[in-house]
Amino acid sequence: MKKFQIITSRVIPLPMKDVDTDMIIPAQYLTQTNKEGYGEALFSGLKKQNANFVFNQPQYREAKILLSESNFGCGSSREHAVWALMQAGIEVIIAESYSDIFFNNAAKNGLLLISMHKAAIDAFFKETEKKEGLILTVDLEQQNIRTLAGDSFHFAYDDFRKTCLLNGYEDMDYLLDATKQ
Amino acid sequence: MPKNIIEKIWNAHVVSEREGHPQVFSIDKMLLHEVTSAQAFDELRKRNLKVRYPERLIATLDHSIPTSQSRSVINDLQARHQVETLRQNAEEFGVTLYDFDSGYQGIVHVIGPELGFTLPGTTIVCGDSHTSTHGAFGALAFGVGTSEVGHVLATGCILQYKPKTMRVNFTGQIKQNITAKDIIMKLISMIGIGGGKGYIIEYTGEVIRNLSMEARMTLCNMSIECGARAGLVAPDQITYDYLKERPYAPKGDAWSQAVEAWEQLKSDLNCVYDQEIDIDISELTPMVSWGINPEQAIGIEDTIPRLEELPQTHQGMAKQAYEYTKLQPGEAIKGKKIEWAFIGSCTNGRIEDLRAAAEVLKGHKIAKHVTLYVVPGSEKVLAQAKAEGLDKIFEAAGADFRMPGCSMCLAMNEDKVPPGARCISTSNRNFMGRQGPGSITHLASPRTVAASAVAGYITSEVV
Ligand code: SF4
Numbered sequence: 001m002k003k004f005q006i007i008t009s010r011v012i013p014l015p016m017k018d019v020d021t022d023m024i025i026p027a028q029y030l031t032q033t034n035k036e037g038y039g040e041a042l043f044s045g046l047k048k049q050n051a052n053f054v055f056n057q058p059q060y061r062e063a064k065i066l067l068s069e070s071n072f073g074c075g076s077s078r079e080h081a082v083w084a085l086m087q088a089g090i091e092v093i094i095a096e097s098y099s100d101i102f103f104n105n106a107a108k109n110g111l112l113l114i115s116m117h118k119a120a121i122d123a124f125f126k127e128t129e130k131k132e133g134l135i136l137t138v139d140l141e142q143q144n145i146r147t148l149a150g151d152s153f154h155f156a157y158d159d160f161r162k163t164c165l166l167n168g169y170e171d172m173d174y175l176l177d178a179t180k181q
Numbered sequence: 182m183p184k185n186i187i188e189k190i191w192n193a194h195v196v197s198e199r200e201g202h203p204q205v206f207s208i209d210k211m212l213l214h215e216v217t218s219a220q221a222f223d224e225l226r227k228r229n230l231k232v233r234y235p236e237r238l239i240a241t242l243d244h245s246i247p248t249s250q251s252r253s254v255i256n257d258l259q260a261r262h263q264v265e266t267l268r269q270n271a272e273e274f275g276v277t278l279y280d281f282d283s284g285y286q287g288i289v290h291v292i293g294p295e296l297g298f299t300l301p302g303t304t305i306v307c308g309d310s311h312t313s314t315h316g317a318f319g320a321l322a323f324g325v326g327t328s329e330v331g332h333v334l335a336t337g338c339i340l341q342y343k344p345k346t347m348r349v350n351f352t353g354q355i356k357q358n359i360t361a362k363d364i365i366m367k368l369i370s371m372i373g374i375g376g377g378k379g380y381i382i383e384y385t386g387e388v389i390r391n392l393s394m395e396a397r398m399t400l401c402n403m404s405i406e407c408g409a410r411a412g413l414v415a416p417d418q419i420t421y422d423y424l425k426e427r428p429y430a431p432k433g434d435a436w437s438q439a440v441e442a443w444e445q446l447k448s449d450l451n452c453v454y455d456q457e458i459d460i461d462i463s464e465l466t467p468m469v470s471w472g473i474n475p476e477q478a479i480g481i482e483d484t485i486p487r488l489e490e491l492p493q494t495h496q497g498m499a500k501q502a503y504e505y506t507k508l509q510p511g512e513a514i515k516g517k518k519i520e521w522a523f524i525g526s527c528t529n530g531r532i533e534d535l536r537a538a539a540e541v542l543k544g545h546k547i548a549k550h551v552t553l554y555v556v557p558g559s560e561k562v563l564a565q566a567k568a569e570g571l572d573k574i575f576e577a578a579g580a581d582f583r584m585p586g587c588s589m590c591l592a593m594n595e596d597k598v599p600p601g602a603r604c605i606s607t608s609n610r611n612f613m614g615r616q617g618p619g620s621i622t623h624l625a626s627p628r629t630v631a632a633s634a635v636a637g638y639i640t641s642e643v644v
């Protein structure tokens with residue numbers, strides 16, 4: 001797994017509750033047997049339905065941080081959802097909460113999921129509406145999110161997962177070690 | 182200290198625990214299917230590892246396979262490759278595969294119980310969120326991602342944080358024609374699709390004790406739709422009667438010992454849960470979903486909620502739902518014209534579900550403008566349905582009685598609801614495009630789906 005580095009990026013606003021993994025990657029794309037090639041299919045249904053959908057907007061093409069509301073990643077357990085997000089360039093998600101399975105899947109692939117209170121999320125959404133958008137720096141080591149203006153917001157994160165992400169450790173190695181025969 | 186059943190099973194499976202680390206948690210059984218396993222086997226190959234406990238695994242084909250009579254020829258090249266890949270992996274790693282015409286092929290969550298592979302007190306995972314189905318047997322069963330499938334293949338364990346526990350207690354008497362599907366849809370509509378997040382649920386109450394195993398499976402199946410990791414029902418005589426003599430169930434003395442152990446799997450008197458909910462279901466009517474997630478569901482006689490009747494946090498999703506499902510706030514759900522109907526899936530593709538549908542369809546024809554797919558959950562269900570003559574009833578009604586698989590529950594194969602068409606379905610998810618790009622889904626019980634197919638519009642009774 002890639003080691004998690006400090007990330008500075010424009011923020012992609014996805015102001016929705018309960019974004020499900022069927023939305024993130026529809027079932028039609030799941031017949032592949034490898035882990036690659038899912039990035040293009042990310043949110044393909046919503047992209048087709050709405051020309052103004054945020055993932056159709058050119059200014060977000062290089063963005064690495066996704067902002068959403070509560071219960072992100074609910075529904076199907078498909079890890080393809082995490083692969084699709086990461087292959088489309090997303091490295092951090094900031095939302096109120098995540099579904100349990102999605103949370104586990106993300107951690108195992110090095111995708112950082114940050115949970116914050118609704119008030120903080122709402123404030124970030126407001127900033128994204130400005131013409132120049134919102135640019136944030138995410139620092140996992142320090143567990144903070146910084147704005148260009150110099151504001152800093154602490155986020156909670158599990159110590160074990162933090163060590164794994166920062167060092168690129170995989171659960172498989174941990175388990176092989178813990179269950180050595 | 183008194184413990185609930187969830188804690189009892191959980192604690193019995195913690196292998197080791199280090200301060201500040203997740204627990205190393207042991208998995209007794211894993212089910213595999215073609216869609217979420219290939220990359221896990223690749224990981225083993227990459228690391229030059231073997232499957233540590235092949236006897237703890239079974240595999241089958243369900244998600245991407247065709248359900249036509251000529252299903253052995255898979256036209257979709259990628260799906261064909263996916264199926265072939267599972268066959269090769271099963272062979273290479275020594276995993277039992279229930280392939281086409283084995284007599285046991287079917288949806289993973291239907292065949293596990295049929296084989297007696299699903300047993301009380303065990304931990305079961307599958308790369309599939311509806312693994313919660315197996316909780317009906319008093320097993321601790323939940324969905325995992327492909328990485329974790331790999332962990333179980335290689336080590337028999339996964340890393341877990343202890344979940345919170347919830348008790349949902351159903352009180353009151355259910356009216357005739359109300360099914361487990363209506364009960365679970367009611368719960369989800371009340372607590373919402375995130376209402377069970379972080380929890381494993383135990384379902385209790387007189388009503389639950391009287392449910393058949395099939396109905397308990399329907400109930401536990403949809404636990405994930407309120408965000409719960411898992412849902413379970415403590416085992417009892419109904420459970421043992423279902424399991425006895427099944428292929429993987431213990432036999433002879435081992436059976437009596439097993440039953441004795443399972444009898445201990447009850448929540449202790451005065452045990453505590455992190456949350457408890459009581460729901461009186463005496464007034465419950467058949468449920469139908471109207472929106473784009475399972476919490477957006479109402480009684481068949483109710484009207485689609487208006488924006489102002491919903492909490493502010495739910496209004497965004499509701500707006501999106503009105504637009505996507507082409508329904509008006511305030512209008513009745515009953516009477517909405519449908520073009521498609523689907524009876525099947527791991528929620529409602531078992532023999533009792535087919536019997537319930539056949540009872541409604543018998544002597545009727547489905548409406549001219551409706552296509553009805555009846556897809557048995559497994560080859561066993563298919564054989565049983567034929568033995569009971571249900572296939573004749575479906576065919577006489579004008580339904581398409583197909584071969585077993587997930588089919589139109591997730592539309593990975595060619596079974597798709599066309600864009601813009603409205604489908605009433607016994608499956609578990611009404612997400613946008615779930616049954617095919619642009620399709621509109623209304624979730625309901627097999628009775629309601631069958632009645633609607635005959636009427637040509639959403640209704641729970643054939644008139
Ligand atoms: S029937 Fe539907 S929900 Fe069940 S395993 Fe198949 S795709 Fe998943």
